[in-house]
Amino acid sequence: MSPVAKKGARRPPRATVAPGAGPADGASVASAAPAAPRRSDGDHASAPIRTLGLTKLYGDLVAVDSLDLEVKAGEIFGLLGQNGAGKTTTILMLLGLTEPTSGEARVVGYDPTRNPLGVKRRVGYLPDAVGFYGGLTGRENLRYTARLNGLSGDDAEERIDIVLDQVRLADRADDKVETYSRGMKQRLGIADALVKEPQVLILDEPTTAIDPIGVVEILELLRQLVRDQGLAVLLSSHLLNQVQSVCDRVGIFAAGRLIGIGTVPQLARRFGDAGPQIELGLADAPSDEARMALATAIAGIAGVVAVHEAADEHALWRIDLASHEVADAALAATISAVAVVGQRLRSIRELEPTLDDIYRRAVSQAGLAVTRRAVA
Amino acid sequence: MTAATAARRTSRHDDLSGRRPGWRIVAAKELADHLLSVRFFVLLLVLGAAAVIPLYFAAERLRSLASDISGLQAVFLALFTVSPQGAPDFRAEVFLGIAAPLLGLGFSFDAVNGERSEGTLPRLLSQPIHRDDVINGKFIAGLAVIAVVLFAVMVSISGFGLARLGLVPAASEIVRLVAWYLVTVLYVALWLAFGLLLSVVIRRGATAALAGFGVWLFVAIPYFGPRFVSAILGIFLRPTSGEEQLGAYGLQELVLRFLPSQLYSEASVVLLNPSITTVSTPATIGQLVQYQQQIPSLVSLDQSLLIIWPHVVVLVALTVGCFALAYAQFMRQEVRA
Numbered sequence: 001m002s003p004v005a006k007k008g009a010r011r012p013p014r015a016t017v018a019p020g021a022g023p024a025d026g027a028s029v030a031s032a033a034p035a036a037p038r039r040s041d042g043d044h045a046s047a048p049i050r051t052l053g054l055t056k057l058y059g060d061l062v063a064v065d066s067l068d069l070e071v072k073a074g075e076i077f078g079l080l081g082q083n084g085a086g087k088t089t090t091i092l093m094l095l096g097l098t099e100p101t102s103g104e105a106r107v108v109g110y111d112p113t114r115n116p117l118g119v120k121r122r123v124g125y126l127p128d129a130v131g132f133y134g135g136l137t138g139r140e141n142l143r144y145t146a147r148l149n150g151l152s153g154d155d156a157e158e159r160i161d162i163v164l165d166q167v168r169l170a171d172r173a174d175d176k177v178e179t180y181s182r183g184m185k186q187r188l189g190i191a192d193a194l195v196k197e198p199q200v201l202i203l204d205e206p207t208t209a210i211d212p213i214g215v216v217e218i219l220e221l222l223r224q225l226v227r228d229q230g231l232a233v234l235l236s237s238h239l240l241n242q243v244q245s246v247c248d249r250v251g252i253f254a255a256g257r258l259i260g261i262g263t264v265p266q267l268a269r270r271f272g273d274a275g276p277q278i279e280l281g282l283a284d285a286p287s288d289e290a291r292m293a294l295a296t297a298i299a300g301i302a303g304v305v306a307v308h309e310a311a312d313e314h315a316l317w318r319i320d321l322a323s324h325e326v327a328d329a330a331l332a333a334t335i336s337a338v339a340v341v342g343q344r345l346r347s348i349r350e351l352e353p354t355l356d357d358i359y360r361r362a363v364s365q366a367g368l369a370v371t372r373r374a375v376a
Numbered sequence: 377m378t379a380a381t382a383a384r385r386t387s388r389h390d391d392l393s394g395r396r397p398g399w400r401i402v403a404a405k406e407l408a409d410h411l412l413s414v415r416f417f418v419l420l421l422v423l424g425a426a427a428v429i430p431l432y433f434a435a436e437r438l439r440s441l442a443s444d445i446s447g448l449q450a451v452f453l454a455l456f457t458v459s460p461q462g463a464p465d466f467r468a469e470v471f472l473g474i475a476a477p478l479l480g481l482g483f484s485f486d487a488v489n490g491e492r493s494e495g496t497l498p499r500l501l502s503q504p505i506h507r508d509d510v511i512n513g514k515f516i517a518g519l520a521v522i523a524v525v526l527f528a529v530m531v532s533i534s535g536f537g538l539a540r541l542g543l544v545p546a547a548s549e550i551v552r553l554v555a556w557y558l559v560t561v562l563y564v565a566l567w568l569a570f571g572l573l574l575s576v577v578i579r580r581g582a583t584a585a586l587a588g589f590g591v592w593l594f595v596a597i598p599y600f601g602p603r604f605v606s607a608i609l610g611i612f613l614r615p616t617s618g619e620e621q622l623g624a625y626g627l628q629e630l631v632l633r634f635l636p637s638q639l640y641s642e643a644s645v646v647l648l649n650p651s652i653t654t655v656s657t658p659a660t661i662g663q664l665v666q667y668q669q670q671i672p673s674l675v676s677l678d679q680s681l682l683i684i685w686p687h688v689v690v691l692v693a694l695t696v697g698c699f700a701l702a703y704a705q706f707m708r709q710e711v712r713a
Contacts, residue, residue: 131495
């Protein structure tokens, strides 16, 4: 395991669950567990999803590499990663739809491999590219799901009405699903995951194919569910700004490994190698002397680490700062420095690293780590 | 969340005793789908035509025969077995044997790969049911539709005989018809299981349908597979004496019995013709002579059943084998495509 990943993990992997442990290990763990779900209650309530050294191999391909993950009740956790990074495989293992090669998972107190029904009864799942029976109406599709979850009659109808309202599909509920747009199907998928009144919601790419306003609605709905019912939500996405806006914590996935985990500011600190920056635009292209003078003046400001001059007359200057705390002072000092050298200011602002930047840096760092490991 | 909803939720989540088993919910949904599908009506038409067309032509012959054979037993069964002059295969029983497999294939070739291509499989499997509930439910639903359709077709033929020809079945004939009905359902169940296997193994519905259709063409239609097998055997076997001729027939029969359609057609001939006492070609000239000298008589149902018992057992074994293979494959498959 690379140093980066070790730092990112919530807990170091226990020595007893070495990656690559055979199925025999899993069996011994299960036989030790009582038939009833393990409910060391405080534990269960705080972390409905927990994995330890979860690993999945497809032949030689490592889809998920000793994953340690914890999602607490009342939190939205975002799983970020490129296609093929192992997000969906992780989700399938959490649901007991595919067996881990080694390691273990606990979802709402159950082992998904040993007791998949216990997990599926309490976990709502929205699959990637969700589909419905086109010949049935939205309501009929939900009714089937309700039946499969042991709900029937008035209880089921009542519940279906509630979830249809929540995703704003009540007026189209009695149309056939084949007439729905992709965004509507996606919303119906969320309703479908909510029918069983889950304690945990696992959403695989929940906002793809939904229009921007719909996305805001969906994200608000998720927030509300988490706030009102204390759900734990795990969502995977590659739409970074949405993840940033809705998730309490984020895990960055690359090549099957979790290379970073934490809140967005925490990740920014870890992966923002340049720290905060000031972006500066000048109204006119300065002469060479003026440019030199300005660069020297800015370099002299307290807290400035480096000055990147504009490559051409339209480009922007970038000024690296030591920390966020010195930003205000540095900003003011930069403005006066521009005035002192006789230039006119067009724009100036402080740049916060976006999740986009963090993600790109994290992935490229992990890429280096992987290469290094391969060489070693 | 209020305490009441929490309590209700927990009780529903944990109480499994009052719960309907998953396969019944799946089967109920599939059955509703089947009965409302276009496919259902098309297959009903095909099967209806397969039953009615030969019956229409046979009716003339049956009327003229009826005067000769009245008083004999098993006139009613002749509805299914009489062919118009000069076309021995033009019988309701044979036509049903050809068309009925389509019923089995038609309701199962896209059972699993259809869920896959619609994207409903991961959603279905993430519900709290066992994975085998899905495939069991689909098989049961298919079987139920088949049983209903075949029942309707047989009742229609019988009704035609009663109403238009004035034939009234004897009790023993009804029992034979029921036995034939059960064997037919079994034979179609084999095709259902085979279609299910195709739907699990072949990812595209159209490809699975084509594969199923190809096998049906070769196996179920007597003008293809069996003729083909006979022709091939004919190249190698050039019998010179009568004994050798019989040996060649015997061998051919043996090979043909690898085709389930042959098993079914032999079984149905025996069940519908109480006068048939054997399904195997005599092995020697002596047996042949003996067979020819037999006094024509009608055997009872249990004797007929005794003759076709091996056929039934093999059909059951093939069905179970196909289903088990489909089941095992389905349980092992990844949820993702």
